[in-house]
Amino acid sequence: MVYIAGEEMTHYASQLIVKEWIKPYFETGAWFEYDLSCVNRDKTGDQVLHDAVAKGAEIGAIFKEPTITPTKEQVEEFGLSSPLGSPNGAMRKGWNGITISRDTIHIDGVELGFKQPVLFERHAVGGEYGAGWKTVGRGKLLTTFHPEKGDPLLVDSRDLDNDHNVAVVYHNPLDNVTDLAHHFFSRCLESEVVPYVVTKKTVFKWQEGFWAIHKSVFDEHYKEKFAAKGLLDGTGGELQHLISDAATMQIIRWTGGNFGMSAHNYDGDMLTDEVAQVHRSPGFITSNLTGKREDGVMIKEYEASHGTVTDLWHAHLRGEETSLNPLGLVEAMIGAMQHGAKLELEAGGPAENFEKVMTWTTTLRKAMHNTFRYGQGTRDLSGPTGFTTEDFIKKVAWRLERYLIQGEDETAPELSEPDRAFRRNHKVDDEAVQEMFASYDTDGNGSIDLDEFTNLLVKLGVAPQKVENKGKEADI
Amino acid sequence: MVYIAGEEMTHYASQLIVKEWIKPYFETGAWFEYDLSCVNRDKTGDQVLHDAVAKGAEIGAIFKEPTITPTKEQVEEFGLSSPLGSPNGAMRKGWNGITISRDTIHIDGVELGFKQPVLFERHAVGGEYGAGWKTVGRGKLLTTFHPEKGDPLLVDSRDLDNDHNVAVVYHNPLDNVTDLAHHFFSRCLESEVVPYVVTKKTVFKWQEGFWAIHKSVFDEHYKEKFAAKGLLDGTGGELQHLISDAATMQIIRWTGGNFGMSAHNYDGDMLTDEVAQVHRSPGFITSNLTGKREDGVMIKEYEASHGTVTDLWHAHLRGEETSLNPLGLVEAMIGAMQHGAKLELEAGGPAENFEKVMTWTTTLRKAMHNTFRYGQGTRDLSGPTGFTTEDFIKKVAWRLERYLIQGEDETAPELSEPDRAFRRNHKVDDEAVQEMFASYDTDGNGSIDLDEFTNLLVKLGVAPQKVENKGKEADI
Numbered sequence: 001m002v003y004i005a006g007e008e009m010t011h012y013a014s015q016l017i018v019k020e021w022i023k024p025y026f027e028t029g030a031w032f033e034y035d036l037s038c039v040n041r042d043k044t045g046d047q048v049l050h051d052a053v054a055k056g057a058e059i060g061a062i063f064k065e066p067t068i069t070p071t072k073e074q075v076e077e078f079g080l081s082s083p084l085g086s087p088n089g090a091m092r093k094g095w096n097g098i099t100i101s102r103d104t105i106h107i108d109g110v111e112l113g114f115k116q117p118v119l120f121e122r123h124a125v126g127g128e129y130g131a132g133w134k135t136v137g138r139g140k141l142l143t144t145f146h147p148e149k150g151d152p153l154l155v156d157s158r159d160l161d162n163d164h165n166v167a168v169v170y171h172n173p174l175d176n177v178t179d180l181a182h183h184f185f186s187r188c189l190e191s192e193v194v195p196y197v198v199t200k201k202t203v204f205k206w207q208e209g210f211w212a213i214h215k216s217v218f219d220e221h222y223k224e225k226f227a228a229k230g231l232l233d234g235t236g237g238e239l240q241h242l243i244s245d246a247a248t249m250q251i252i253r254w255t256g257g258n259f260g261m262s263a264h265n266y267d268g269d270m271l272t273d274e275v276a277q278v279h280r281s282p283g284f285i286t287s288n289l290t291g292k293r294e295d296g297v298m299i300k301e302y303e304a305s306h307g308t309v310t311d312l313w314h315a316h317l318r319g320e321e322t323s324l325n326p327l328g329l330v331e332a333m334i335g336a337m338q339h340g341a342k343l344e345l346e347a348g349g350p351a352e353n354f355e356k357v358m359t360w361t362t363t364l365r366k367a368m369h370n371t372f373r374y375g376q377g378t379r380d381l382s383g384p385t386g387f388t389t390e391d392f393i394k395k396v397a398w399r400l401e402r403y404l405i406q407g408e409d410e411t412a413p414e415l416s417e418p419d420r421a422f423r424r425n426h427k428v429d430d431e432a433v434q435e436m437f438a439s440y441d442t443d444g445n446g447s448i449d450l451d452e453f454t455n456l457l458v459k460l461g462v463a464p465q466k467v468e469n470k471g472k473e474a475d476i
Numbered sequence: 477m478v479y480i481a482g483e484e485m486t487h488y489a490s491q492l493i494v495k496e497w498i499k500p501y502f503e504t505g506a507w508f509e510y511d512l513s514c515v516n517r518d519k520t521g522d523q524v525l526h527d528a529v530a531k532g533a534e535i536g537a538i539f540k541e542p543t544i545t546p547t548k549e550q551v552e553e554f555g556l557s558s559p560l561g562s563p564n565g566a567m568r569k570g571w572n573g574i575t576i577s578r579d580t581i582h583i584d585g586v587e588l589g590f591k592q593p594v595l596f597e598r599h600a601v602g603g604e605y606g607a608g609w610k611t612v613g614r615g616k617l618l619t620t621f622h623p624e625k626g627d628p629l630l631v632d633s634r635d636l637d638n639d640h641n642v643a644v645v646y647h648n649p650l651d652n653v654t655d656l657a658h659h660f661f662s663r664c665l666e667s668e669v670v671p672y673v674v675t676k677k678t679v680f681k682w683q684e685g686f687w688a689i690h691k692s693v694f695d696e697h698y699k700e701k702f703a704a705k706g707l708l709d710g711t712g713g714e715l716q717h718l719i720s721d722a723a724t725m726q727i728i729r730w731t732g733g734n735f736g737m738s739a740h741n742y743d744g745d746m747l748t749d750e751v752a753q754v755h756r757s758p759g760f761i762t763s764n765l766t767g768k769r770e771d772g773v774m775i776k777e778y779e780a781s782h783g784t785v786t787d788l789w790h791a792h793l794r795g796e797e798t799s800l801n802p803l804g805l806v807e808a809m810i811g812a813m814q815h816g817a818k819l820e821l822e823a824g825g826p827a828e829n830f831e832k833v834m835t836w837t838t839t840l841r842k843a844m845h846n847t848f849r850y851g852q853g854t855r856d857l858s859g860p861t862g863f864t865t866e867d868f869i870k871k872v873a874w875r876l877e878r879y880l881i882q883g884e885d886e887t888a889p890e891l892s893e894p895d896r897a898f899r900r901n902h903k904v905d906d907e908a909v910q911e912m913f914a915s916y917d918t919d920g921n922g923s924i925d926l927d928e929f930t931n932l933l934v935k936l937g938v939a940p941q942k943v944e945n946k947g948k949e950a951d952i
């Protein structure tokens with residue numbers, strides 16, 4: 001597979017993980033490694049990015065550590081000769097990006113935000129990300145389309161009557177939405193979750209095509225299979241459409257999980273961040289780009305959904321203890337290794353290699369999850385007595401070795417929760433919490449009973465709801 | 477003022493409210509009434525909509541009941557001669573819409589979602605709502621701007637290489653963003669909340685202008701005043717920008733309230749629905765359109781944030797009891813009456829009329845809120861023993877008369893919460909709640925203590941946070 005290295009805390013942790021968890025079991029010498037740190041991109045005139053993208057397209061399985069897109073200040077700080085753009089654009093283009101999948105990560109026996117999985121597809125192309133625009137004054141804005149053959153077509157003509165306007169034009173390419181829909185529905189089916197297609201098509205009429213393609217793929221290839229699993233029982237037997245602004249509400253209400261959403265590029269950007277927050281933090285969300293090589297092979301790039309974790313890196317540099325939860329990174333590595341193994345198998349490689357990777361990933365997940373369940377997890381989940389970055393990685397390595405080599409099996413206890421989840425991204429305001437507690441403890445007896453609890457859930461807008469699917473009038 | 481009537485349950489309740497709460501104290505014969513029911517719009521060839529908009533522009537203060545924009549099925553059901561569009565577009569255009577303000581509604585002594593107010597401005601024009609578009613194949617898309625004077629300008633040229641694309645073009649008119657910014661900051665200052673401007677400008681570069689206008693208005697007219705009230709203590713003394721996708725996360729985290737957001741049209745659509753959900757339901761959110769007549773007079777239209785409540789209407793028609801919470805409707809009526817009184821005063825009307833409206837609205841709010849606090853509210857807040865639509869309106873009328881005419885004063889008790897908030901929009905899944913309760917009651921003693929509670933808040937992603945304002949790297 002292709003291994004793209006980034007920087008700061010997540011680079012440090014990834015390197016440790018490769019050393020402790022992967023190298024004892026696999027030959028990593030065959031990996032193609034690219035260093036996308038700012039300094040190296042600058043040094044190579046960004047040739048390294050082009051090489052990484054080209055090799056990624058050739059191999060088809062990519063793991064990427066978080067990288068930095070330098071701000072003006074960072075260009076100076078790192079002594080770069082010129083500003084560097086985000087590598088994302090080059091990757092989506094070079095790999096014919098279809099969808100960015102962002103799913104909730106779950107730990108056996110530990111509850112985060114959503115109880116069951118939430119799957120998300122964000123169309124990887126189109127929308128305002130690729131828009132052209134100009135600041136203009138009063139006058140006429142004309143948009144015309146000139147087909148390869150035939151007469152030009154007027155797309156839009158409008159008079160601008162303000163002194164100060166911005167004119168914006170973009171297009172949504174729809175050819176790969178069929179692939180997106182297959183990817184989405186097959187994943188939903190495998191995870192047994194209810195699929196929803198999210199658009200604003202009731203008002204933004206041009207979004208009808210995105211829905212129509214999904215609907216046609218669904219009805220032809222998936223409807224019966226979903227129905228057979230009972231996944232359409234709550235939706236009247238049909239694929240459901242959800243208006244994007246209604247989706248912002250349902251994401252807060254459907255904390256039981258077990259649903260999937262497929263959306264346009266910008267809606268997906270907004271809604272997956274909302275999902276991440278409801279599920280606690282971006283540390284518990286995957287981020288995988290799926291593209292397609294011209295010969296039809298699926299290119300898959302896996303990364304964590306978070307950044308380079310600068311604050312912990314600076315603490316580490318100061319010699320302080322850190323406790324980075326590597327779950328997002330590891331799920332990305334697992335994904336890339338599994339896809340690489342699958343491609344190798346499909347290309348005629350030996351089945352035993354594929355089996356070995358599958359066994360290893362299953363065992364690794366169990367070793368990680370059990371480590372959390374023994375209270376030896378990182379401090380975001382295990383509290384102040386949790387393990388450091390290094391100790392956690394060592395502990396999992398020890399457990400992995402016991403399970404994998406010595407064939408031990410064990411059932412870890414259900415996690416006994418720490419006094420307080422110490423979350424890196426969260427500084428809980430204790431006073432405010434005490435006030436809230438008092439306000440929900442309406443009989444003032446120092447504890448919250450089931451009635452008070454139900455009330456609290458309703459007030460917080462997070463009470464689990466019976467399925468209802470009435471939709472919502474379009475807000476225009 | 478102008479009174480725009482709609483239909484179904486909210487029309488029924490509004491008429492009752494006018495009869496019971498308003499007519500005893502005010503001469504409503506001078507109101508201009510327009511019936512925007514589907515049947516009447518159809519009968520008049522939509523002339524009634526044009527008349528209502530024209531009169532609204534003339535008078536400047538408008539109350540609007542929820543209306544129906546008929547679906548294909550409803551066109552048949554109501555026997556309409558042709559489909560009817562949403563009246564919103566005509567209103568925003570006819571009144572030079574600047575902003576749609578959607579704020580949380582609070583009841584003294586009752587806690588909903590956000591503890592303190594959340595204010596929202598959604599730019600009433602621009603964005604994809606007014607987009608032109610076409611479905612096109614392969615070819616070149618050309619957008620040019622032809623100014624009133626001078627040479628044409630190329631806005632964008634792009635090659636479309638898919639067989640199936642949609643091309644989309646729109647513009648954001650920016651002239652009224654200065655008015656929007658004044659409206660936003662003066663409201664935030666009055667309510668003493670921290671203002672945030674929300675855009676995706678880090679990636680959608682053309683949104684820089686929206687932010688720049690806000691920033692310039694703020695620095696010139698408001699910065700010192702906000703600083704003097706300590707409202708910039710947590711923001712480094714400056715106006716803060718928030719990336720739109722980060723805003724989806726903060727809305728869930730900042731349940732303490734006391735913040736305001738100003739956003740583009742579509743972002744405002746998405747984010748205000750999210751705010752509504754966190755604050756329990758759209759029933760507790762206002763929806764006010766502010767425009768500007770050519771002579772500078774502010775036109776303000778007030779409506780509830782919810783629809784016509786069809787399900788309760790059907791229950792009412794079947795002769796069943798209903799319990800509609802009219803808070804959103806009433807806040808809209810109050811707003812329109814206050815604005816009308818203010819315009820009349822500014823036009824040289826007698827001060828006593830203005831004073832009378834102000835006293836009445838303050839007293840009405842107290843009568844309503846106290847009725848809730850005596851457990852005589854509607855069933856969404858007062859539980860199954862709560863009052864019906866009609867009884868609630870009568871009870872408030874009785875209390876209003878006592879306070880207003882007989883000059884009585886009373887302090888209602890803090891609301892003793894019902895066993896369970898029966899929410900019209902929510903069907904709580906009791907089994908799922910019991911499961912959740914058990915999972916948070918980690919010591920299994922049948923109640924949740926402060927530690928378990930803190931944990932629960934963190935898990936649900938709703939723990940109050942200490943202020944942090946680091947922003948978030950752009951996701952592109």
